[in-house]
Amino acid sequence: MSLISISSLKEQAGEVPLIASVSAQLQARAVKTTKGGKPYFDLVFADATGSLNLKVWSDTPLHTEAENLPLNAIVRLEGEWTQNQYGVNGNGVSWARLDDAAIADFLAGDPVLRKKQEKDFQDISEMCAAMVDPRLRRLAEYFFEEMGDRFRRTAAAKKNHHARRGGLVEHVAQMMRSSVAICGIYPELNRDLMVAGVLFHDCGKLWENSYPEDGFGQIHSRYGEMLGHIPLGIELVNKLWNDLMEAGDFGDFTNSKPSTEDVRLHLLHLIGSHHGQLEFGSPVLPKTPEAYALHYIDNLDAKMEMLRDAYPQANEVAKGIYERVFPLAANLVEPLGEFSAGE
Known part of the structure; x- marks a missing residue:
């Protein structure tokens, strides 16, 4: 067997x-x-x-x-x-x-998935290290120092997409790649802010969808249940930011533009607005180019993961047509293949 x-x-x-x-x-x-x-x-x-x-x-x-x-x-x-x-x-x-x-052997995890997640985390680290703004770059470094292990074993959701140990790393890496690509197309987007926004948009899930060091069952946290990942993410970023300010790690940016407070505020706005709609849990609607872009990149990556999972699971009801798989809204149709000139 x-x-x-x-x-x-x-x-x-x-x-x-x-x-x-x-x-x-x-x-x-x-x-x-x-x-x-x-x-x-x-x-x-x-x-x-x-x-x-x-x-x-x-x-x-x-x-x-x-x-x-x-x-x-x-x-x-x-x-x-x-x-x-x-x-x-x-x-x-x-x-x-x-x-x-x-x-x-079981707790070591699936070797193929583990290798993918290690590559994803490496890509995240490199894209964060490439940020020009030293304040956002140092914030990312401090996050990895303090929360890196927990980040690497957190899921992106309880179900539906990237709902597995390390799924948040996969989700963030793909979103970050998309963000970097889109910033090359829309010059009005602040690349550093987009990269930092992707890294921190779901950081509250470290209390909502995390896993223990020795298992694959998600931990139930009172903080996650009673507050949710968006308020927790805002609180975490504020805590990390204030730590760095008090330690003097940000140095003297008195004359730097944008101001340190503006950078903090715009980053918090990305966390607070990334669900895009009040009824979906965001306390505020997107109000900047980066906030709109982040919301759609987040939604796109989640939907593509759902599709990736759905096709192998769905029953074929007619040639090339597959039964709807929750939470997708309709039946699926077989994707168009790549062009081939034939012989």
């Missing part, structure tokens, strides 16, 4: 049963009831590549094991897997606890 990741399972499972095993960590367990009154456990398992919901019915032998399996336990799931518009289904599933060597 082949051992694959959760993301590979979602890509390969379809109407025909897939026989495979997956190493995963129990992230959550909820007791639910069907419309007919039948109770079941809804278990959430996770690995470095994503999460998987598994229903365990009360009339199956696995139900007692599911009740007694401790949270954060790491197991190997084996079974037959199918997938429809509602997600992945496991049939005849069993599990076994992993030994120490297998656990260490």
Whole structure:
């Protein structure tokens, strides 16, 4: 039986049963009831590549094991897997606890994803180091010094896009590349401010979507639940900024333009407005060229990631047409291929 990741399972499972095993960590367990009154456990398992919901019915032998399996336990799931518009289904599933060597290998993460995230973090560091404004450059350096490890194990969301350990690094890196490219097209955009805005726009998610050092289950934080990542991001940047001011790291920029206070204010505006609409959680609407650009770059990267995930999971309802995958708004159509002149 082949051992694959959760993301590979979602890509390969379809109407025909897939026989495979997956190493995963129990992230959550909820007791639910069907419309007919039948109770079941809804278990959430996770690995470095994503999460998987598994229903365990009360009339199956696995139900007692599911009740007694401790949270954060790491197991190997084996079974037959199918997938429809509602997600992945496991049939005849069993599990076994992993030994120490297998656990260490599991916690190291998927090697392909780990290599990608290391490259993404390197790109982020290089683009931040290239900022001309020494205040924004030093702020980024200080952020990496104080929060770098936590940043590298944070997800960009709880679900829908980049919802995995290190997903925020992937999201920020791609957004930063897009921002640098767009700044070459729209000269009215401040490149340093765009790079810093991308780095810090979701930094509050270090308390909303972070992971422990030894697991793939997102941590539930009172700060994340009660405040949300936008207020937390504003507070974090203010804290880092004030630390640098008090330590004299910013030096004397009395005659520099723009003023230090203007730089801080514009950066905070990007964090506060990046959702683009009040009803989507932004306390203020975008009011600068950088704020508009950041909002659309953020939305674009999230949507492209959703599409990237959706095609392998969606069932083909007709040739080249795929069932809608939440949260996308409609059915998908097979993309146009690259031009080939043929023979």
